[in-house]
Amino acid sequence: MYIPPHFQIKDNDIANRIMKENSFATVISTKDGLPEATQLPLLLDAENEYLYGHFARPNLQWKNIENGLVLVVFQGPHCYISPSWYETKTAVPTWNYVSVQVTGKAYLINDEQELTSYMRQLVQQYEDIDSTYKLEEVDANYLKGLNKGIQAFKIKINKIEGITKLSQNHSSERQALVIQNLEQKEAENERKIAALMKDNLHKGN
Template sequence: MYIPKAFEVNDKTKLVNFIKDNSFGILFSQEESGPLATHLPFLMDEKTGDNGVLVGHMAKQNPHWHKLNGKEVLVVFPGPHAYISASWYNEPNTVPTWNYVAVHVYGTVRIIDKKEEMVERMEKTVHFYESSMPSPWNAKFDDEFIDRLMNGIVVFEISINKMQGKWKLSQNHSVQKATKRY
């Protein structure tokens, strides 16, 4: 990702918190047949490994997972974005732009095939997403119905090699010169 210095965010805590708050990402990989992308929820575990891991899962019927084990991938976490009109700035030589926040995560995939590990990752994922609910759903992974569903997914983790953050929020324009707000 191209990141001019004014828009670069390197603070690991900010990047981790952004991923947790915007955890529906896009997993990209390159295959012989071309690029693949899958939209998935991810669980950020910053305490595992040197740089943390992302935990994810997808349908076993999705062919994207077939060649992912050991492969380097990119996960993009998009955040808020907005069109910015040049008319909002009371200064010459401005053009429209787009403000946005995004984090890119690069890492290596490990397919988790042991049932106990799969259940542990899915329990943590369900807990993360349900914890803010007034009456959180409690998955019973020993239930026959849930067990059948577990057989239809592939659970994986991505060991993070690098994270990049870009907060492009008109930092290159003076606040005093802006005439309108978004």
């Protein structure tokens, strides 16, 4: 992953937060020298340095990942930055974005107890706090049948690389102008980048 030094994420807690907030990630592997990719919701176990997920069984990418290295891309908010916002003619267009990439070794999960634990945690992560849905209350035979249609896996994290490109290479005055313009946009990505830039600027980064 190409990361200019002033954009590099050096704090794993920040990288973990980005992964959790943008957990619908892209899992990339290779088969016969060709890349394969699938977008999947992933569960991060930061303490033990694992990512958990599952493929639909008809998606045969799962057959090619066992004991192999995979790349996982977590794409955060991103948006176009117009040079017109800098109030100068000596600038060019660019793109601000947040992204984390993870490399690690993949293992298939075939143990029923481990699968059940993963599925419960996954549901807990995405269900609202006050949700009445509980996976343990689903009919066991029904759930067992559904589980036959998936292949769960875990990835032991070997390396985490992250980038927050938020105009840090420009003056605080220019950053403030970018924030001002982004906050006038209606799109969610623009507003999220503005909020991240504002937080970064207040921290003095």
